[in-house]
Amino acid sequence: MSNVNHAEAHSALLEDDQENRRQFVTFHVGAECMAFDMERVMEIVRVPKTVEVPLTPSSLLGLANLRGAILPVLSLRRVLQLDDAEQTDASRVMVLNYGGQPMGFVVDRVTRVIGVQPDAIENMEKVGSTIDASLLSGVLKNVEGQELVQLVDVDALTQQEYGHLKSISQVGLQNTSVAANNQILSSQNADDDDEQNILQLVSFSVAGQEYSFSIDATQEIIRLPSKINSVPKAPPHVLGMIDLRNRVLPLVKLRTMFNLPENELSEMNRIVVLTLRRGRQISMVGVVVDEVKEVLRIQQEQIEAVPALLLDSCDKQELEGICQLDEGKRIVTLLSAERLFHRDDVIEAVEAAQQSEQAHVGSISESQREEEDNMNLDAQAEQLEEEEPQLVVFNLENQEYGVMIESVKEILRLPENLTKVPKTLDFVEGMMNLRGNVLPIIDMRRRFNLTTQDGSDRQRILVLNHYHTQTGYIVDSVSEVLRLQPDQIEAAPSLSEDQAKIMGRIVNLRRDKRIITVLDPEQLLSANEQTEIVKQKDENINC
Template identity: 30%
Template sequence: MAGAKARIASEAGRKLTVVIDGRDYLLPAEKVLEVGRRPAITRVPNSLPALAGLMNFHGLAIPVIRLSGLVPSTKGGAPAPSRETRVVVYDEHGAVALLIDDVRQLTSGKASAAQSLDVAELLAAQFFEAAPLPHRAASQPADPHRETEADGDTRALLSFRLSGQHFALPLENVAEVLKLPAEVTGLPKGAATSVGMIVLREDVVPLVSLAALLGLAEALGETRHVVVVHFGDERIGLVSGLLTGVVRVPETSIDPVPAILQRGTGDAEIDAIARGDGRRPLISILTPARLFRNREVRAALAGQGVRETDMPDHRAADPDQRFLVFAVGDDVFGLPIESVDEIVQLPNAISRVPNAPDFIAGVINIRGKAVPVIDQRMRFQAAGGLGAKRPRVIVVTIDKLQAGFIVDSVSEILMVPTSAIRPAPSLPGNGGQIFDRVTTRGDDGAMILLVDPKELLDRAERDLLKRFQPTADTAQPS
């Protein structure tokens, strides 16, 4: 025991020499948890300049601090450009990651001429006082059965194009959506409707061609997505065309399909038809229950070990949570799918609102209602790229106020196990409260910031929107 105490006392006096802006500094070795190469860092919009973002540290989201922006300048010429190729995970009010240029050595520190770095003092003013450590509880996902002015008697649909036609699946039937991987494992002697198999989070998911299932020709060069639905206790991937977004269609605009129009070559059937409203074309609504009436598909699935069973309209209890993944500039975010009213393409004509803040692009007409539109590239200080050629508007309802958010693209619907979602650390800056949770994505452990829809508009901006929101008859049709 005495030897162990002596060893700990010896370690407590050692120093780690690190390089910041080309200069050597000393850190107390007993506070260093790990040293490694610069990992994938997720930027936090509207944060302080010294906050590089968040990184994944053994499943926890921890802040990454750019020390080059905090160390005091010294006389004797300009410092060397900071390369920030290394990171030191440091124990200061919990784990924080310090971006540095390099690590030199671990010494006793007595003979070193380098300056000792007081990390606590550097971080105190900007980080710990601005963002107290006890963070708020992560917000719960929105109630999918909530009743809002935007909902009414409408049906939420995930829409996509297939062979030049518009189709949709009820959003409640969709587990997740992803782009069709470049490599798909084929099946020997597979049915004409079978595309193959992919591995999705350690599960083998069979893929079925919707075009073949519906007797349609495959469009060459068309971007293809995989819409994952549940078939009993199994997951099935429906290979569709280009994802066009989420749309809410009034129930009064949905009609049954005349029997004479149903295809006779297979058992798969269209469930209903959503009539257009002048801006939206006819949409053929599909349901898994009718799609999997196809005998060939059921035989192929049975051959892959999938049990035949009645297909429920939706899963009654799903422990996973679904997020709409969207991009703003070079950054990727997730929004709970339950909070999304619909996704539309940004119209060419937007009604401007006099004297409104710069981040309010104007208003657009959504089914006869004037909806304020916020430019998220400006709000999130987006970096990289020149903006999307065809930006999208994600329409959400917050505290009975409906608003649209302009984003560059909507890429997928991601299903995340609840156990893989972590609370975000408390962060300084105006953006710290917007992102209440994080999750990892990809092999590099990069994190996705999960947006809290209730905090997407802070109180002042809500008041401004209410003040400047026009009546529906003043909005120009989009």
């Protein structure tokens, strides 16, 4: 009987021992063996692709898309002030829980999970370490073959980099958004009466020639997808159909339609999505072009009529006008979307797309189908024209950024010469004359402390609204205009005070695993910087 009692007592001691044991995940960073408390480790993943974020601590490698959620990824080596090393196949990201938010730390390799009794953890005062002792909660000695395992304090580790940002709240981000909306309203109200005489054109190149569509007819600009569904018995210039946010979009290649030399499609190609109206019916068609150039602002009187001889001989009724720019060195042909796509072959492609779309939703119930068939045409038009957020996407140092389209006044080519301004901010590239007005030009790379580059043909100037003033920002290229769903715009993680103000939002395209950092133009310059630039601008005007 006593043996039975002894066995039960021993079993109870083992159970208590297991309950009291603390678990840690051990890993290596260089020669150091460390561990995180198992309770704080959410998961361990391979090092994902990251999007860099300027104006943040150097320890931040970037933001990653982890199953649709935004994950800040940091280098633990940099946080601990150890030398950088190349990542290997063994490198992992340890995703830790910090105040309910995931934070990822890159380590050289993960080893194992260990369990220890609380009394096996020694205080840092008793042990020397090459790591800042304030980041450690204790050490383990001679555990599972390791002479010394340093226990990293998750809270201390994260607060060292981002603890000062606790005051930046969601309310602050919302206020930033409200300020941006107020800025849009202010800039719209401040437009001159002259604006009514301005035409905005989306210009693009096809076989070395420049064409344009009115921005009113342009729904959006998107990249060429990897898959295009063919249309049986379609003419050569009808490339096929693609899925655009659950709508079937027919694609037409303008090179082929205009009988211009053919070329292979590449990542440079863009699709200009146009809205077509036939009576009260609204449909869309995608036009494949070689490259989108810029958004032009043209006085109506600059549009010249197409010579009658050209119209009569070539039957080019789709040409709406011709615009000569740069003292006649540059000719842009304005196309009419309505006339161009009233051709029978294109109408057939659009109708085929509509039939395919109907087949796509063919699984709905008969009652639902009847209800949709009975929808009023005006209601359909209203649904298609419902306002959706639009983002102008541009590139800086191979990273994607964006600004909401309401903040973009226009997009310009970089002129050959800018007026240099001495003794000004180091990121101010100069000034230029824009239709009689002095426009300050800022190098966006230098503004974000990125490496500078030589000029290229792809560089553009984004003219952005700042309340009642405008400023031009040089970017590497402008790639597309995205039409977004509201739920694709999220608050960005607060990673530094400057970043939280300037880049408080991101666009998270979960299906494409693509993250675009959204800039708030109103926050790109501080009050002092704006005052300095306005002062330099006034001095140039007086000169």
